[in-house]
């Protein structure tokens with residue numbers, strides 16, 4: 001009887017431990033899955049645009065600082081304005097910015113790659129560029 005009781009307590013303890021471990025391990029995924037909501041103005045590179053680019057163009061194997069697909073890095077502010085990324089962002093001119101043209105599928109991207117975002121995010125990127133594309 002006593003052994004059965006100890007066995008039950010032990011099982012409950014194991015279950016709680018596993019639950020806590022899973023919760024801790026998955027904690028970060030909420031950050032990844034948290035939708036990026038752009039404000040109507042004062043759009044930030046750090047809090048809005050860079051996370052958005054990491055979710056679209058600079059996912060793993062793409063235009064991240066690590067992967068540098070086609071030699072193009074889009075998730076680093078300085079790199080976004082240099083080298084083969086030149087012209088991706090033209091401050092104050094979203095329509096002339098190739099990043100926007102790619103996002104709006106106005107230019108063809110080699111390779112059937114797509115990205116998911118909504119209109120408020122696209123408008124947010126364009127607003128950031130209209131506001132001068134600052135490193136804010």
Ligand code: HEM
Pocket residue numbers: 056057058059061062063069070072098099102103108109110111113114115
């Ligand atoms: C809106 C987001 C993106 C932008 C602005 C962008 C931009 C570019 C540009 C300017 C080029 C070079 C010219 C061209 O091939 O069109 C390119 C090529 C490439 N990009 Fe992207 N890209 C984006 C998303 C992605 C994603 C999500 C991936 C990976 C899944 C990716 C992987 C590549 C690769 C592998 C190439 C070389 C293609 C080739 O030369 O065959 N890109 N991208």
